[in-house]
Amino acid sequence: MAPHTHAEPMLLWASTTSVTLRTVSHDWLVPPGHGLWIPGRVEHTGTTRHAGELCVIRFMATRCPIDWAQPTGVAVGPLLRELIRYLRAEPDAASRRHAEALLFEVLRPLPAHSIQVPMPAEPRLRTITERLIDSPGDQRELAMWAAEVHSGVRTLSRLFLAETGLTFSQWRTRVRVRAAVGHLATGTSVKATARAVGYRKPSAFIAAFQRVTGQTPGTYGGE
Template sequence: MSQNGQPSVFGRSLVLPATADDTAMVFGAGVLPAGHWFDTHEHPQHQIAWAARGVLVVEIGDGHWVLPPTRALWIPGNTGHRTGTSEGATMHGIFVEPDRCPVAFGAPTMLRVTRLLHELFDHLTAPDTAPAPRRRAEAVVFDLLEPVDVIPIGAHPPSDPRARQVADALTRDPADDRTLGQFAVHVSAAPRTLARLFVAETGMSFGQWRTQIRLAASLPPLAAGVPIARIAGRVGYSTPSAYVAAFRRAVGVSPGRYFAR
């Protein structure tokens, strides 16, 4: 672990030491291999999770945020979170000292990363940026932090072993189209029992939970530019239009607009 609680990557801290006592941000960068996940952790600093290349995923409670380079996530200090990538990513660790921060988001908040903000993040990651230019660049970054109004997608699994078997099967293969009755035979439980467990332990019906898992599984390929026609079948929808309709009902926007610049 680094001094601010961030796990290390490849035997070294992801985070660079601060360059001056009066700077607000600490930056670092590391290449995460495909399938790499940090364990759930927290730190007193706020964090802006962002990937300059690839797609980053952040899980906080029931929330599931997928971040291509055009998006970042503000994680408030002392918030437990889990970060990783399916296909590999160049992650920038951006940590903000709360007492030196002129902006504050009280909850995890997706941010729009414009081309200018992208360049500023790269500029501030360089270890040889002098303190005075660093302070000026930080001030511009704070001015450019623009929230994106989106609904986080995802759902936590139930804890009961029988319902958890169903949840694990669907997480492994979101396109699994077995009904709750068919799953019930497999896990030796009555369909009504499983239905009650999903509502009691996830706050959602089985159908709602399955939809959230399917949509969450669709976000990384969507962020990577995979055509919707390919994504739909991969996550269990018979047609692209069925996938688009389910996405719009759950999130409020179409898949094509979710990551739009």
């Protein structure tokens, strides 16, 4: 898709697909189950990486109180999910204004957008990184990925550091922590979140989370 703008602000919900949204200065990666608020008149281009459900709701700028200047990740909990589905199914309903007002009330930015996950351009690394973003709980180490993309471990290690500034392990940890923030923000327990993003022991997950964010998972809503 070519770069373009919309006058209206939009809410994108990647229900069962993954989306990459690019602006002039940044890439936003929206994994399944997450949302992204896109302000009006921000030039962007978007790509879905695999088949699945994607929903975009547009709002009239004149009655939208959200003033975020940049695309912003949002937590999509049960209530917000149902409001999105209602607005998609009933775009011209008389109650739309009431539904929109409630949506604006429950819309909350995710701290996850501040966890930077640099994306490599090299095709083999791109294959690995996109799959891990889609499935952050994938347990495969670099040796197994090397076999899958027909490369050597040393080559991939060198490329990871050169293209992202991070080792493979550091990069994967950031992806897991960013995915974890989305789970925690919607009420998922720390233990269940740890399992969902690939940690067998909650203690290992908590330690990794603190290294990346400087905070405990409980700060982001988990129990």
